[in-house]
Amino acid sequence: MAPPATSPASPTNDVRPTRRPGRPRDARCDHAILQATLDMLVEGGAANLSIDGVAARAGVGKATIYRRWSSREALLLEAIGSDTTMMDMPDTGSLRTDLEVYFDGLIERFAKSGGSDVLPHLIEAACYDAEVRGSLDEYVAKRQTPVRTALQRAQQRGEIAPGIDLKVMIDVLVGPVIYRRLLTGGRIDRPFIRKLLDIVL
Amino acid sequence: MAPPATSPASPTNDVRPTRRPGRPRDARCDHAILQATLDMLVEGGAANLSIDGVAARAGVGKATIYRRWSSREALLLEAIGSDTTMMDMPDTGSLRTDLEVYFDGLIERFAKSGGSDVLPHLIEAACYDAEVRGSLDEYVAKRQTPVRTALQRAQQRGEIAPGIDLKVMIDVLVGPVIYRRLLTGGRIDRPFIRKLLDIVL
Amino acid sequence: MAPPATSPASPTNDVRPTRRPGRPRDARCDHAILQATLDMLVEGGAANLSIDGVAARAGVGKATIYRRWSSREALLLEAIGSDTTMMDMPDTGSLRTDLEVYFDGLIERFAKSGGSDVLPHLIEAACYDAEVRGSLDEYVAKRQTPVRTALQRAQQRGEIAPGIDLKVMIDVLVGPVIYRRLLTGGRIDRPFIRKLLDIVL
Amino acid sequence: MAPPATSPASPTNDVRPTRRPGRPRDARCDHAILQATLDMLVEGGAANLSIDGVAARAGVGKATIYRRWSSREALLLEAIGSDTTMMDMPDTGSLRTDLEVYFDGLIERFAKSGGSDVLPHLIEAACYDAEVRGSLDEYVAKRQTPVRTALQRAQQRGEIAPGIDLKVMIDVLVGPVIYRRLLTGGRIDRPFIRKLLDIVL
DNA sequence: AGTTAAGCGAGACGGTACGTCGTGTCTTGTG
DNA sequence: CACAAGACACGACGTACCGTCTCGCTTAACT
Incomplete structure (x- = not known):
C-alpha cells in the first residue's frame, strides 16, 4: 500500500479525499454540538431547543453550527440518528x-x-x-x-x-x-x- | 329572546342562563378566525401559521383570538377538529x-x-x-x-x-x-x- | 378654541393630529431609550453603543427602538440633539x-x-x-x-x-x-x- | 547584496541588518492589500470596508493583513496616508x-x-x-x-x-x-x- | 542537500451585534 | 364587556465581521 503521496495528485488512486485547503473542521466541535443537542433534547424537548442554546452549551459560536447543518432539523436528525445504538434482533429460531x-x-x-x-x-x-x-x-x-x-x-x-x-x-x-x-x-x-x-x- | 348560552348549558339549573354583562362575543369572529386558520394551514402548513397572520387575514385583533383560545395549538386543534365530517362505517354484515x-x-x-x-x-x-x-x-x-x-x-x-x-x-x-x-x-x-x-x- | 372633535375629521381645523387607532406609543419608552443612549455614550462612546445594550439598559425590547428610529444613527442624532440646552448668546453691545x-x-x-x-x-x-x-x-x-x-x-x-x-x-x-x-x-x-x-x- | 532592512535601521550598529530567519515578507502583499483597501474605500466607504473583503479582494489570507497591521483602523490610516502625494505650496512672494x-x-x-x-x-x-x-x-x-x-x-x-x-x-x-x-x-x-x-x- | 523558521492562502473558531419576526399581554378609543 | 388596532417585553432567528487559530505549502537563509 503506497504511503500518502505528497504531490497533489498521484495518478492511480487518489482515494484519499484530496484534503481541502484551509483549517480543517474540528471534530471536537461536532461532538460537543451533538452532545449539547442531545442533552437539551432530554431536558426541554425539541420545542425548547434553540440554536443559541446549543451553541452556548457546547461552548461554540453559532456560525460553527450553521457551517455544519443548514437547519435546526438537520441538526436534530443527526443528533438522534447518532445515538443509534442499533437495537439488535435475537435469533431464537422462533x-x-x-x-x-x-x-x-x-x-x-x-x-x-x-x-x-x-x-x-x-x-x-x-x-x-x-x-x-x-x-x-x-x-x-x-x-x-x-x-x-x-x-x-x-x-x-x-x-x-x-x-x-x-x-x-x-x-x-x-x-x-x-x-x-x-x-x-x-x-x-x-x-x-x-x-x-x-x-x- | 333567548340569550346565547356561552357555557355547555347543563339543562336543569341555570334557566336564566347567566347572561354575562357587557357586549356578547361576536359569533362571526369565531367563523372568520377558524376559516382564516384553515386557509393558512392549507397554504403554508402549521409551521408557517402565525397568530399575527391569522388575525390580519380574519380582520380581527389578536386579543379577540386569545380571548377564545389559550394558545396557538388550542386554535389549531379546534380548527382541524371543526371539519370532522365524521367518516361513517357501513354495516354490510361482514x-x-x-x-x-x-x-x-x-x-x-x-x-x-x-x-x-x-x-x-x-x-x-x-x-x-x-x-x-x-x-x-x-x-x-x-x-x-x-x-x-x-x-x-x-x-x-x-x-x-x-x-x-x-x-x-x-x-x-x-x-x-x-x-x-x-x-x-x-x-x-x-x-x-x-x-x-x-x-x- | 374648539374642544377635540370626536368624529374622525372635522372639516375646518383638524389641527389635532387625528389620533391614530391602536395603543399609543408610550412616552416613557422614548425617555428611557434616549436616556439609556446618552448614558452609554458617556460611558463607552458611540463605537461601543449597541442597540442590544440600549434596549437592555432601558428595559425595553429592541422592536420598541426600531419602531421609533430606523437606524442607530437616527437614534444617536436625536439623543445628542435632545440635550440641546441651547447655548444662548448674550447681547453686550460689542x-x-x-x-x-x-x-x-x-x-x-x-x-x-x-x-x-x-x-x-x-x-x-x-x-x-x-x-x-x-x-x-x-x-x-x-x-x-x-x-x-x-x-x-x-x-x-x-x-x-x-x-x-x-x-x-x-x-x-x-x-x-x-x-x-x-x-x-x-x-x-x-x-x-x-x-x-x-x-x- | 544588501538585504532589505525590515526595522527602521538605526545607522550605527547592526550593519548586518539582523535579517530575521524564515521566509521574508512578500512586498507584493503590502501593495495588493493597500490597493484593495483604497479601492474598497472608494466604492463603499470606511463603514462598508471589512477585513474579510479586503483579504478576498487582494487574494490574501486574513493573517497576512493582521501580520502587518494591528487593526482595521491602522490599515485605513496607512492606506489613506500612503497616497499623500504631498500638496506643495508655491512661493510667489505674496x-x-x-x-x-x-x-x-x-x-x-x-x-x-x-x-x-x-x-x-x-x-x-x-x-x-x-x-x-x-x-x-x-x-x-x-x-x-x-x-x-x-x-x-x-x-x-x-x-x-x-x-x-x-x-x-x-x-x-x-x-x-x-x-x-x-x-x-x-x-x-x-x-x-x-x-x-x-x-x- | 537538509534543516529551520517564518510567510502564505484558505478557512474554521468563539464571540458580538445586527435587524426581523412571532408570542402572549397590555392599553387605547369606539361600539 | 367586546372589538380593531397596535404597542410592549421577551427571545430566537440566520447573517456578517472581528481578531485568532490551525492546516499544508512555499520560500529563503543557515547549517
Whole structure:
C-alpha cells in the first residue's frame, strides 16, 4: 500500500479525499454540538431547543453550527440518528420469541426516554423540507432493519407464508406501537405486545 | 329572546342562563378566525401559521383570538377538529367488507388533503401542553369511533373471538396506516389495505 | 378654541393630529431609550453603543427602538440633539465681548463632556445615509444660531462691513474651534479664543 | 547584496541588518492589500470596508493583513496616508497669492475624491485607540506643513505681525475649510476661499 | 542537500451585534 | 364587556465581521 503521496495528485488512486485547503473542521466541535443537542433534547424537548442554546452549551459560536447543518432539523436528525445504538434482533429460531425479546427491549428503551417529542417534530419538518424528508426515511429504514431481518429468517424457515409482503408485515408489527406512542397515549407494555402478536401471527 | 348560552348549558339549573354583562362575543369572529386558520394551514402548513397572520387575514385583533383560545395549538386543534365530517362505517354484515369500504373512503380523503402536517405538529405540542394532550386524545378517540363500532358488531356476530382486546385490534388496524402516512412515506392504496386485512383478519 | 372633535375629521381645523387607532406609543419608552443612549455614550462612546445594550439598559425590547428610529444613527442624532440646552448668546453691545462670553461657555461645555466621539460618528454616517445627512445639517444649523444672531446684530450696528458674507464669517469663527476639537487635539481655552478673535475681527 | 532592512535601521550598529530567519515578507502583499483597501474605500466607504473583503479582494489570507497591521483602523490610516502625494505650496512672494493657489489645488482634490468619509472614521477611532490618535495627529501635522511654511515665510517678510501665533493662524485658515467639508456641507469653491482670505488676512 | 523558521492562502473558531419576526399581554378609543 | 388596532417585553432567528487559530505549502537563509 503506497504511503500518502505528497504531490497533489498521484495518478492511480487518489482515494484519499484530496484534503481541502484551509483549517480543517474540528471534530471536537461536532461532538460537543451533538452532545449539547442531545442533552437539551432530554431536558426541554425539541420545542425548547434553540440554536443559541446549543451553541452556548457546547461552548461554540453559532456560525460553527450553521457551517455544519443548514437547519435546526438537520441538526436534530443527526443528533438522534447518532445515538443509534442499533437495537439488535435475537435469533431464537422462533419468530414469536424473537419479536417478544425485541419488543421487550423496545419497551425498556421507551420507558427510559421520556415522551420523545423529537420524532413528531421531524415528521412535521419533513412535510416541508425535502432534505429532512429523505433523512427521516433513511432513519426509519435503519430502525426497521432488525424486524426485517427476523421476518426474512422466519419466511425462509416457512413460519410465514411465502406470499406475504414483508413490508406490510413490518407496518403491521411496528405501526401499532408507534401509533400508541405518538397518538393514543396507550400503554406500551408486555400484555399489549402479547395481544398484538396474538392477532398478527 | 333567548340569550346565547356561552357555557355547555347543563339543562336543569341555570334557566336564566347567566347572561354575562357587557357586549356578547361576536359569533362571526369565531367563523372568520377558524376559516382564516384553515386557509393558512392549507397554504403554508402549521409551521408557517402565525397568530399575527391569522388575525390580519380574519380582520380581527389578536386579543379577540386569545380571548377564545389559550394558545396557538388550542386554535389549531379546534380548527382541524371543526371539519370532522365524521367518516361513517357501513354495516354490510361482514367485517372485512365493512373495513374495505371504510378504508377506501380514507384513502380518498388522504389523497385530497396534501401531506397533512397538522397532526405531527399537535403531537409535538401534546408532549408539553397537557391541555393539548387531552384534546388530542379526544380527537383521536372520535376518529376511532367508526372502526370501534364495526369491531363491536363483528364480535357480537362471532366474527372475532370473544377474548380479543378490541382496543388492541383497533391499534393493529389503524396503526399501520398512520405509520405509513407519518413516517415511512409508503403508499396508502387498495393493495396495501388488502394485504393489511389479509394479515390481521 | 374648539374642544377635540370626536368624529374622525372635522372639516375646518383638524389641527389635532387625528389620533391614530391602536395603543399609543408610550412616552416613557422614548425617555428611557434616549436616556439609556446618552448614558452609554458617556460611558463607552458611540463605537461601543449597541442597540442590544440600549434596549437592555432601558428595559425595553429592541422592536420598541426600531419602531421609533430606523437606524442607530437616527437614534444617536436625536439623543445628542435632545440635550440641546441651547447655548444662548448674550447681547453686550460689542461683538467681541459677545463672542468671548459665548465661547467661554463653550469651553466649559467641552471641558465637561469628554472627548465626544459622537460627532465624527455621525459625520461618517452622513456620508452614506441621506436621512442622517439632513438631520445632521439641521443640527449644525441649530448650533450655529447664536453666533449668527450676534453677527447679524453686529452688522446692523456697523461693527461688520455690510459686504461681509456672514455664512463665511460663521465658518471662520466656528471652524477653527471644531478643527481643534476633532482633528488637531489642540487646547481650546481662553488664550486660543483670544488669538482667534484677534485674527478674525 | 544588501538585504532589505525590515526595522527602521538605526545607522550605527547592526550593519548586518539582523535579517530575521524564515521566509521574508512578500512586498507584493503590502501593495495588493493597500490597493484593495483604497479601492474598497472608494466604492463603499470606511463603514462598508471589512477585513474579510479586503483579504478576498487582494487574494490574501486574513493573517497576512493582521501580520502587518494591528487593526482595521491602522490599515485605513496607512492606506489613506500612503497616497499623500504631498500638496506643495508655491512661493510667489505674496501670502495671499500663495494661499489662493494652494487652496485652488485643494478644491480640485476635494472635487475628485467623493465625500471622504475616512477622516471622520479615523477621528472616531482616535477617541479610543491611542495608536490611531498618534498616527492621526502625525497625519494632520503633515497636511498642515505647506500652510505652515507659507506662513513662516510671510512672517519673515513682515506680511504677518510678529506677535501672531502661527498655530492659531493655521487653524483659522484650515479650520473653516474642514468645517464646511465635514459638517455644514457648504460648497468649497473659489468664492468661498476668497471671502475666507478677505476676512482673515 | 537538509534543516529551520517564518510567510502564505484558505478557512474554521468563539464571540458580538445586527435587524426581523412571532408570542402572549397590555392599553387605547369606539361600539 | 367586546372589538380593531397596535404597542410592549421577551427571545430566537440566520447573517456578517472581528481578531485568532490551525492546516499544508512555499520560500529563503543557515547549517
